[in-house]
Amino acid sequence: MKAGNNIEHEVIVLVHSKSLVTEFINNFEIREYPLVKTSWIRRVKFEYFTSKKLSKQIKPDLWFSLHDMTPNVDCKTQVVYCHNPSPFYKLTFKEKLLDIKFALFNAFYKYLYQINIKRNRFVIVQQNWLRDEFIKLFGVNTIVAYPLINNDFSFSKEVIENDVSKFSIFYPSFPRIFKNFEVLLEAGKILSTYRNDFEIIVTIRGDENKYAISLFERYKQYDCIKFVGKLTRNQVYNYYNEVACLAFPSKLETWGLPISEFKQFNKPILAANLPYAKETVGEYGCVKFFDSTNAYELAEYLSKLIDGNLEFDRYKTLVPAAPFASNWAQLFDIILQQKDINT
Known part of the structure; x- marks a missing residue:
C-alpha cells in the first residue's frame, strides 16, 4: 500500500x-x-x-x-x-x-x-x-x-409499513437507554390529544430488553406510534425515502449516523440540542434542535412542522x-x- x-x-x-x-x-x-x-x-x-x-x-x-x-x-x-x-x-x-x-x-x-x-x-x-x-x-x-458517509448508497424499493395519508416521523435506532425514545413517544402521546394526522415510526419490537419492554408497555395503546422492529439497511433507506421527517432525540452519540444518512434526502430533521447533533448536522437548512428532556417542546415543534410553519434553525459548525x-x-x-x- x-x-x-x-x-x-x-x-x-x-x-x-x-x-x-x-x-x-x-x-x-x-x-x-x-x-x-x-x-x-x-x-x-x-x-x-x-x-x-x-x-x-x-x-x-x-x-x-x-x-x-x-x-x-x-x-x-x-x-x-x-x-x-x-x-x-x-x-x-x-x-x-x-x-x-x-x-x-x-x-x-x-x-x-x-x-x-x-x-x-x-x-x-x-x-x-x-x-x-x-x-x-x-x-x-x-x-x-470524521467518519466516511456513503452518499452513493442505492436501495431497492420495498413495501414498508407507513400510512401515506399521515405525516410520518421516523427514528431508527436500537433501544438503548441513552437513545431517549421516551421523549419522542411522549411527544407523540401529547400531540395525539389534539390531532391524528401523524404517525411516529420507531425501530423497536418491544421485547429486545428491559428498556424496550417498558417503552412498549407505556405507549402500545397509542395508534399514532408504530413499533416496526429491527430493519435491514435497505429497509431503513426505504423509510428515509418515504417518511416526512427524521427525529433524533438521542442524548449520547459519537456521531449520529442516521442524521448524516437522512440529510441526503433533503427533508426536515428534528435533533437533540446537543453538541454531537450540531456537529453531525453541520450546515443544513431543514433542522430544528430541541431540548432532549422536553416532550412538550418537541410536540410543539412537530405540530408546527406538520402545519408547515416551523421556523428552522440556522447553524454552522466550526471546523475542529x-x-x-x-x-x-x-x-x-x-x-x-x-x-x-x-x-
Missing part, C-alpha cells in the same frame, strides 16, 4: 473474522482470531498478552487499535480509535435498572480507556466534544476524524482545530507523517 509521501507500507490486519474484510483479502495480509469476541476474558488476553507476542514477531512501525483499548505492544508508534461514549453519560438510578449492560460500560469504560492510553501518539475520536472529554480526563493528544481529518485518507496522512514511522 502507498501512502504518506508515496512511501510503500506493508499492512497486516488482525480481525476476529475474515468475512469482515473480504474486499481487502488481495491487498493486505489478513490474520484471523475467531475467539477474541467470544468473551471479555479472551479480549483482554488478546489485547494485553497475545498482542505483545505478535508485536515482537511483526516488529511494526505503527500499531493502530480500532476498538477503544490500547494494547500492550512493542512498536515505534501507537494510535487508538475510541468510539464508545458511554463514560460520558450521567445515568439515573432508574436508567441503570433498565439497561444494566450500559450501566456497566458507563461505570468501568473510562478505566478501560485509561489502561496504556499514554502510550499512544494520538487518540482518535469522531467529534470535537469527545476530544474535549479525552483531553480533560486523560490529557492525551487527539485527532478528530488541527489535527483534524475530514475523512480517513486525511487521517492516515496525518498519522503516517510521523517521523518515527517512515524512518
Whole structure:
C-alpha cells in the first residue's frame, strides 16, 4: 500500500473474522482470531498478552487499535480509535435498572480507556466534544476524524409499513437507554390529544430488553406510534425515502449516523440540542434542535412542522482545530507523517 509521501507500507490486519474484510483479502495480509469476541476474558488476553507476542514477531512501525483499548505492544508508534461514549453519560438510578449492560460500560469504560492510553501518539475520536472529554480526563493528544458517509448508497424499493395519508416521523435506532425514545413517544402521546394526522415510526419490537419492554408497555395503546422492529439497511433507506421527517432525540452519540444518512434526502430533521447533533448536522437548512428532556417542546415543534410553519434553525459548525481529518485518507496522512514511522 502507498501512502504518506508515496512511501510503500506493508499492512497486516488482525480481525476476529475474515468475512469482515473480504474486499481487502488481495491487498493486505489478513490474520484471523475467531475467539477474541467470544468473551471479555479472551479480549483482554488478546489485547494485553497475545498482542505483545505478535508485536515482537511483526516488529511494526505503527500499531493502530480500532476498538477503544490500547494494547500492550512493542512498536515505534501507537494510535487508538475510541468510539464508545458511554463514560460520558450521567445515568439515573432508574436508567441503570433498565439497561444494566450500559450501566456497566458507563461505570468501568473510562478505566478501560485509561489502561496504556499514554502510550499512544494520538487518540482518535469522531467529534470535537469527545476530544474535549479525552483531553480533560486523560490529557492525551487527539485527532478528530470524521467518519466516511456513503452518499452513493442505492436501495431497492420495498413495501414498508407507513400510512401515506399521515405525516410520518421516523427514528431508527436500537433501544438503548441513552437513545431517549421516551421523549419522542411522549411527544407523540401529547400531540395525539389534539390531532391524528401523524404517525411516529420507531425501530423497536418491544421485547429486545428491559428498556424496550417498558417503552412498549407505556405507549402500545397509542395508534399514532408504530413499533416496526429491527430493519435491514435497505429497509431503513426505504423509510428515509418515504417518511416526512427524521427525529433524533438521542442524548449520547459519537456521531449520529442516521442524521448524516437522512440529510441526503433533503427533508426536515428534528435533533437533540446537543453538541454531537450540531456537529453531525453541520450546515443544513431543514433542522430544528430541541431540548432532549422536553416532550412538550418537541410536540410543539412537530405540530408546527406538520402545519408547515416551523421556523428552522440556522447553524454552522466550526471546523475542529488541527489535527483534524475530514475523512480517513486525511487521517492516515496525518498519522503516517510521523517521523518515527517512515524512518
